[in-house]
Amino acid sequence: MSKVFVNIGLSLDGYMAPEGMTMDNPGYKNWGAKWGALMAWLLNQQYFREKLNFGPGGETGPVNDMVRHTFERTGAHIMGKRMFDQGEVSWPEEAPFHTAVYVLTHEKRDPWVRPGGTTFYFINEGPERALALAREAAGSLDIRISGGADVIQQYLNLGVVDELEIALAPVLFGGGRRLFENLSEPGPQFRIDNVLDGSSATHLRYVRQ
Numbered sequence: 111m112s113k114v115f116v117n118i119g120l121s122l123d124g125y126m127a128p129e130g131m132t133m134d135n136p137g138y139k140n141w142g143a144k145w146g147a148l149m150a151w152l153l154n155q156q157y158f159r160e161k162l163n164f165g166p167g168g169e170t171g172p173v174n175d176m177v178r179h180t181f182e183r184t185g186a187h188i189m190g191k192r193m194f195d196q197g198e199v200s201w202p203e204e205a206p207f208h209t210a211v212y213v214l215t216h217e218k219r220d221p222w223v224r225p226g227g228t229t230f231y232f233i234n235e236g237p238e239r240a241l242a243l244a245r246e247a248a249g250s251l252d253i254r255i256s257g258g259a260d261v262i263q264q265y266l267n268l269g270v271v272d273e274l275e276i277a278l279a280p281v282l283f284g285g286g287r288r289l290f291e292n293l294s295e296p297g298p299q300f301r302i303d304n305v306l307d308g309s310s311a312t313h314l315r316y317v318r319q
């Protein structure tokens with residue numbers, strides 16, 4: 111059966127995004143440099159560079175293999191409207207998903223079809239409905255809860271996240287979008303499945319007990 115997984119970058123002090131990260135104010139509290147430091151591990155992987163047309167080169171090895179596996183296993187994505195809003199103005203025309211993407215939002219909007227197999231569907235009926243649609247679209251592949259923090263928290267609270275993959279980057283944000291908050295008690299229980307040392311992050315993999 112399909113797994114539901116999260117795969118994100120996290121600062122050492124627990125933030126998924128630096129404070130004030132909006133496309134209209136890139137200079138705010140140096141958030142661009144912080145975001146770059148958070149994602150450095152990914153931006154330099156050969157597979158990711160190829161997928162986003164960043165040009166040749168890049169690291170190969172176990173982290174690159176992990177990135178490839180993440181892309182190949184994913185049959186549908188779910189994300190929040192704030193993540194989508196930032197991506198809408200910064201992803202290339204061929205958005206880097208190549209699956210159905212379910213965007214949790216209060217906004218009513220028709221599906222947005224991109225070249226390369228990505229279609230964004232705007233879901234107003236909550237996280238369970240988005241997950242049901244994603245399961246249907248994914249078939250035997252897995253469902254990635256892409257982010258941001260708000261949406262991941264909702265799925266953690268529903269108890270449906272099978273795997274939690276965190277690239278813990280050695281950067282301190284001091285503020286921003288915190289991943290682990292707003293969680294209900296008792297929270298989901300995870301066990302350590304794997305730890306991989308990368309050059310710019312430690313890759314932690316947890317599976318649900």
Ligand SMILES: NC(=O)c1ccc[n+]([C@@H]2O[C@H](COP(=O)([O-])OP(=O)(O)OC[C@H]3O[C@@H](n4cnc5c(N)ncnc54)[C@H](OP(=O)(O)O)[C@@H]3O)[C@@H](O)[C@H]2O)c1
Pocket residue numbers: 117118119120125126127131148189190191192193194196214215216217233234235236237256257258259260261262264287
């Ligand atoms: N570190 C990483 O790996 C990583 C990964 C992904 C994203 N990010 C970053 O995370 C940040 C965004 O995270 P976030 O926590 O601020 O926001 P988010 O989870 O991306 O989006 C939250 C928004 O989605 C909509 N929404 C969420 N749940 C809903 C529901 N049940 N029903 C209806 N609408 C719902 C609401 O917007 P509306 O009311 O406006 O519709 C809500 O304000 C961005 O800066 C992004 O770049 C980081």
